[in-house]
Amino acid sequence: MKSQDYIYLKENYYKKPKQQFFFIKNNILKIKKKGKLLDLGCAKGEFIFFLEKYLKYFDYFTGIDYSKNLIAEAKRKNKSKNINFLVKNAENFKLNKKYDIIIIAGLISYFDDPLKLINCSIRHLNKNGYIFIMDKFNENNVDLIVKYRNNKISKKFAKGWNFHSIQTIDNIFLKKRLKNPLKPKNDPGRSFKIKTNYGNYFANGFNQYFNLTLLVYKK
Numbered sequence: 501m502k503s504q505d506y507i508y509l510k511e512n513y514y515k516k517p518k519q520q521f522f523f524i525k526n527n528i529l530k531i532k533k534k535g536k537l538l539d540l541g542c543a544k545g546e547f548i549f550f551l552e553k554y555l556k557y558f559d560y561f562t563g564i565d566y567s568k569n570l571i572a573e574a575k576r577k578n579k580s581k582n583i584n585f586l587v588k589n590a591e592n593f594k595l596n597k598k599y600d601i602i603i604i605a606g607l608i609s610y611f612d613d614p615l616k617l618i619n620c621s622i623r624h625l626n627k628n629g630y631i632f633i634m635d636k637f638n639e640n641n642v643d644l645i646v647k648y649r650n651n652k653i654s655k656k657f658a659k660g661w662n663f664h665s666i667q668t669i670d671n672i673f674l675k676k677r678l679k680n681p682l683k684p685k686n687d688p689g690r691s692f693k694i695k696t697n698y699g700n701y702f703a704n705g706f707n708q709y710f711n712l713t714l715l716v717y718k719k
Contacts, residue, residue: 535600
């Protein structure tokens with residue numbers, strides 16, 4: 501089992517979707533009404549199942565994840581001929597299709613350097629397609645690399661809570677001549693949130709408090 505599988509196997513968003521599912525869906529519908537969609541780091545496929553209900557004119561959905569356990573669970577739940585789940589590495593996957601929407605939600609923070617992930621995504625993007633990235637980012641031009649260890653289940657340190665600067669992500673896309681056509685938007689994200697003197701924030705078990713930001717890039 502991959503080190504983070506236990507987190508996603510315990511979660512259940514089939515019947516009660518996350519708030520960011522609706523947030524991303526609404527932003528997709530503003531710019532694309534039909535096409536093919538790829539979700540990177542799809543876990544058990546809950547987001548893809550959710551999107552298929554609302555993106556009526558999208559004819560094909562692909563989800564990839566590096567975890568065999570999570571993809572097996574996604575395939576077990578899948579009843580649609582328009583959805584396909586694959587075990588792939590997000591940094592070097594190769595598919596025989598290109599997509600109109602590629603979603604990278606909650607995945608960038610797992611990588612110390614997101615360059616390979618982004619470049620691989622761009623190669624699979626159709627002309628006039630969009631890449632949606634939702635994650636926690638540093639608004640200052642500083643990249644923060646974080647490692648943690650859950651001593652109850654592992655003796656090894658794991659990744660997953662990095663904070664890349666928005667400028668770092670922008671620079672990678674600009675080198676590939678992709679631009680962000682939308683202003684970054686903050687969203688409290690999860691269905692559970694905390695109130696502070698500075699507004700609503702998301703909290704995790706590592707005493708980190710942050711907003712989620714949606715970045716969108718067009719080819």
